[in-house]
Amino acid sequence: MHRVETRVALLGIIIENKxxxxxxxxxxxxxxxxxxxxxxxxxxxxxxxxxSIALDAPTDIVSALSGKIGRLPGVSTKAVYSKV
Structure with a gap:
């Protein structure tokens, strides 16, 4: 069984458009x-x-979520990853 590697990440979101x-x-x-x-x-x-959202997920999942949120009108997002 192959286990997908995950990383702890923090997703910061700023919403200017309610x-x-x-x-x-x-x-x-x-x-x-x-x-x-x-x-x-x-x-x-x-x-x-x-x-702020704390996640434990594969990097492609964090990137996908960040991208989907960041494309919304009046929303900025940035992901920061742990080294472990």
Missing amino acids: DSIEKINSLLHEYREYIIGRMGIPYEKRKISVI
Whole structure:
């Protein structure tokens, strides 16, 4: 049996367009098996939201999720990977 190698990663998301929030939540639900935890911070002063997602997943899964979220209107995302 071949086990797919996973890495711990942090996905940082900044949402400037609140219309994208429902789609982001749908995508996170779709990838829920890889999510270790999440923290969302609404920043009313600037009218944005900041979300951090901790994942344990193959790098192609993290890249796919980051890409799908990053293509949404008014959303920026960046993935950072652990070395282990």
